[in-house]
Amino acid sequence: MDAQLLSRLLFLLLSLIIVSGEAATTLVTSLPGFDGALPFHLETGYVTVDEEHDSELFYYFIESEGDPRRDPVILWLTGGDRCSVLSALLFEMGPLRFVIEPYDGAAGTVPRLHYHPYSWTKAASVIFVDSPVGAGFSFSRDPRGYDVGEVSSSLQLKTFLAKWFTEHPDFLSNHFYVGGDSYAGKIVPNVAQKISEDIEAGLKPAINLKGYLVGNPITGEAIDLDSRVPYLHGVGVISDQLYETIMEHCHGERYGNPNPKNVICAQAMDRLKAGYITYLAYVWANNNITRENLGIKEGSMGEWVRCHEKDLPFTHDIESSIKYHRNITSKGYRALVYSGDHDAVVPFLGTQSWVRSLNFSIIDEWRAWHLDGQSAGFTIAYTNNMTFATVKGGGHTAPSYQPERCLAMLRRWISSKPL
Structure with a gap:
């Protein structure tokens, strides 16, 4: 079989593979x-x-x-x-x-x-x-x-x-x-x-x-969104007045609901909206x-x-x-749950709450974890091989804002080392 014919057959085979999916x-x-x-x-x-x-x-x-x-x-x-x-x-x-x-x-x-x-x-x-x-x-x-x-x-x-x-x-x-x-x-x-x-x-x-x-x-639970307002108030993003308005008039509704029925609640929630643009990815x-x-x-x-x-x-x-x-x-599988501590979309308060609701025993108490001598966040370890960690300065999502800290966290965790 000559080289030209072999080349054609290989090309035909490759084409069939691609078409087949x-x-x-x-x-x-x-x-x-x-x-x-x-x-x-x-x-x-x-x-x-x-x-x-x-x-x-x-x-x-x-x-x-x-x-x-x-x-x-x-x-x-x-x-x-x-x-x-x-x-x-x-x-x-x-x-x-x-x-x-x-x-x-x-x-x-x-x-x-x-x-x-x-x-x-x-x-x-x-x-x-x-x-x-x-x-x-x-x-x-x-x-x-x-x-x-x-x-x-x-x-x-x-x-x-x-x-x-x-x-x-x-x-x-x-x-x-x-x-x-x-x-x-x-x-x-x-x-x-x-x-x-x-x-x-x-x-x-x-x-x-x-x-x-x-x-x-x-998680699909209400806590994912309901923790937004307490978080934003806790870090000083929203005032006492706005926090009190939402707590009073959004009672019984999820604070993350984009279309609350209560008019005053809706007006208050509108003040929290924000956007993010990734237009470079569209062009590329x-x-x-x-x-x-x-x-x-x-x-x-x-x-x-x-x-x-x-x-x-x-x-x-x-x-x-x-x-x-x-x-x-x-079943013995390992789990890492982490949150950027500046994330207002899915605040760490809500995540920390549902992790705690699992009622696993604590084996490493809440403490700071460090990178290059500086605090990189906080962590707590539970039985059932579950670790929860915050990433200092991380938003939604944490690696976008703190890539060096997140890589350090990953390296330690997959190596079964304490954060």
């Missing part, structure tokens, strides 16, 4: 906006998680920059309703960040990227996944595939992991953790429990699950060269948007995730 992976060596070759191993790809509706989840896999054969593997999910995990990669704990500078939008240019020295990939390999279907670059060829919920998307993530580890058997022996922040805090412990159940049933591949971690997490992710380099399937998605909050169906069918926290830790 299985093992559709891309090794990314460069990206628009970053000067030179990427200084880390980045693989992107798709995994089919719903055969009936031909639904595929898109992922970014970045190998540990330390020792990828020994360092843990973390599945990372981002917050928000159907938000792209690209936000976590570029704004939180990934090895790239945007250069903060005016962007003039000149033809053919994209926002510049620079290497982020406090990436969590310094300590672990991370699989960033666009979940559920419809988030980021994940898509379904059948529109019915977008009709998912918290329970079904958790099961799809379990399917994703089974297929991913089958395709990446070299990482099966690595310690594995499920992680996520904000809204994903509701999904993470459920996914961890589903994986543990498969392990108990002896299903293959046998993922080496060691635990999970959640940052600035919601919708650039044709970016999509080509990432291996995005042509025609799979229209415009990339950070979050699909209203235009796609989604069922909120996990009423509370607290029971999953109790279940998974009772």
Whole structure:
């Protein structure tokens, strides 16, 4: 067989693999906006998680920059309703960040990227996944595939992991953790429990699950939002007068309710609203060269948007995730729950409250943890291998504001060292 014919056959085989939606992976060596070759191993790809509706989840896999054969593997999910995990990669704990500078939008240019020295990939390999279907670059060829919920998307993530580890058997022996922040805090412990159940049933591949971690997490309980007003009052953001108005007129309503029925309550809550703009990600992710380099399937998605909050169906069918926290830790798996202490979206007061409600015995009393001789936050450790920590100066979410402290926290925790 001559070289030209062999080349054509290999090209045909590669094309069939990509069209089929299985093992559709891309090794990314460069990206628009970053000067030179990427200084880390980045693989992107798709995994089919719903055969009936031909639904595929898109992922970014970045190998540990330390020792990828020994360092843990973390599945990372981002917050928000159907938000792209690209936000976590570029704004939180990934090895790239945007250069903060005016962007003039000149033809053919994209926002510049620079290497982020406090990436969590310094300590672990991370699989960033666009979940559920419809988030980021994940898509379904059948529109019915977008009709998912918290329970079904958790099961799809379990399917994703089974297929991913089958395709990446070299990482099966690595310690594995499920992680996520904000809204994903509701999904993470459920996914961890589903994986543990498969392990108990002896299903293959046998993922080496060691635990999970959640940052600035919601649970679905009222305390997630009801702690906002007491927190903001406690740190002096709102006055005594506004605090007293809300406490008097919002009685019986969740303080985080965006549409309270009481008029005076509604007027008071309007004064707390704020916004956040990530326009650089829109420009960068919708650039044709970016999509080509990432291996995005042509025609799979229209415009990339950070979050699909209203235009796609989604069922909120996990009423509370607290029971999953109790279940998974009772099986001996480790848990890290952390909060930026300047987070007014999901304040640490509420998170600390539900962690305490688990009634686990304290084995390491509330104390400061340090980095370079300075207090980096506070922490407390419980039986059932659960650790709660605050990150000093961290907002929503903590790694966006305090990347060095969060990396130090991660390194110590995954090494089973006290914070």
